[in-house]
């Protein structure tokens with residue numbers, strides 16, 4: 001299937017405020033997520049995708065003061081590749097000093113709302129990488145924003161896929177058995193005991209919701225970064241449903257269930 005490229009004019013991009021720095025090649029591509037909420041309604045309504053990309057461009061130009069959107073390309077849940085800065089141009093999203101090494105490709109997922117990349121988004125990211133290799137001299141590396149920079153980006157589900165070697169959804173199993181890549185992903189995640197706090201707790205909260213639990217827990221009412229008693233009870237329900245020990249501790253057995261692995 002050919003890449004479904006959305007040119008800048010088609011998504012209503014603003015003109016850049018200056019000239020791009022040029023690139024003839026990079027070591028590869030770094031993958032990003034939005035780091036904020038992505039309305040899950042976009043999954044069923046592709047018309048919302050262009051508006052989301054325009055919002056990101058506005059944030060980068062007006063909020064960050066950048067001359068254009070920071071990403072090389074943005075990929076929506078419908079396998080469309082929205083052209084950002086495009087190939088041959090230095091992106092801005094990888095962090096200072098890291099932009100000429102890798103192109104920057106965004107998967108339109110966030111840390112709440114839509115957090116699990118749909119298969120068509122993963123295929124679109126692979127399309128974008130092929131395109132950047134062909135048109136932009138991108139090398140073999142596929143990394144996450146967090147590789148080399150202190151950030152949660154691109155989020156646990158997308159990063160788990162990168163760690164696994166970016167397998168094409170629907171294709172037969174990668175040479176590495178599922179159990180060992182699950183293990184290596186999960187080994188990077190901390191053990192969360194009741195009372196724990198921080199960004200991993202928040203990740204667990206939204207993963208739990210994505211799995212259909214904690215429906216009554218409203219993040220506007222309870223703090224999703226605190227592993228509080230009601231939140232623990234919901235994790236115990238998931239553990240029971242999955243045949244795990246109902247100990248409320250999120251460790252090597254419970255993380256994969258939260259991640260839907």
Ligand SMILES: [Zn+2]
Nearest residue numbers: 032033145153
């Ligand atoms: Zn990022």
Ligand SMILES: [Zn+2]
Nearest residue numbers: 046049076078
């Ligand atoms: Zn879309």
